[in-house]
Amino acid sequence: MRESPSRLVLVGEPLATLEEFFPGDGTFEKDGVIYSSRIGRVSVDRNRRMLEVVELKPLLVPKPGFKIIGSVTGFSSHYANVRIFYVNGNRLSYEYTGLVGRESFGRSYPRFRTGSLRNYVRENDLIYGEVMSTVNVNLIDLSAKEYGVVKAYCGNCGSPLVLFKKYLTCPSCRTRENRKLSVFYNEQIERLVARV
Ligand SMILES: [Zn+2]
Incomplete structure (x- = not known):
């Protein structure tokens, strides 16, 4: 897998195969493929061969009074x-x-x-x-x-x-x-x- 660990992904995006990584938080596996189960950024732990999708913190948009x-x-x-x-x-x-x-x-x-x-x-x-x-x-x-x-x-x-x-x-x-x-x-x- 050659992608930046901070790539933004949407729900249901295929990310990798089970041969490459274990499915971690924010992912699900189907027919040997790991998919994203939430909008977030891909995070890979190469030692544990774990792939996760880390939830995005909501962007803080300043409003009057802030x-x-x-x-x-x-x-x-x-x-x-x-x-x-x-x-x-x-x-x-x-x-x-x-x-x-x-x-x-x-x-x-x-x-x-x-x-x-x-x-x-x-x-x-x-x-x-x-x-x-x-x-x-x-x-x-x-x-x-x-x-x-x-x-x-x-x-x-x-x-x-x-x-x-x-x-x-x-x-x-x-x-x-x-x-x-x-x-x-x-x-x-x-x-x-x-x-x-
Ligand atoms: Zn001065």
Whole structure:
């Protein structure tokens, strides 16, 4: 049998013969042929000569209200692009992206409605937010006080910025920067994920 162990198969697909493998979980055997009994990925244990079909975990599709952790990868026109790593505490194993725009800061932040988006988020920032819309794009809400930037780096020297007397300050070069901060700013990622 020459197939990738991660090949996706459907129910009833012939996979191998009894001479090659023993039928394991997620398979059945008929007339010497091993068939898949569920949708999943083929997994082969060559030592035990066992062939299994491992169930696919359902793809986690973000919906409005889901909590996310991601990082800002860049800007395009009026939006910041975000690569999402965690959805509701689950680490994503596939690429998933969202956008942050002016509408992400809501009516509770009128002072954030003007000026450059870069006063609120910047490249490489780690953000904690909530999916507000999945129509066309995944728009991320950062308006609540727990939402916003949780880790930021100095635009001048790259050091992690620290909160010093309410100001986001670089401990190396003393640069001050503005962000829409989360109340969880500088919390360890593990603790933050536990909250999400
Ligand atoms: Zn600096």
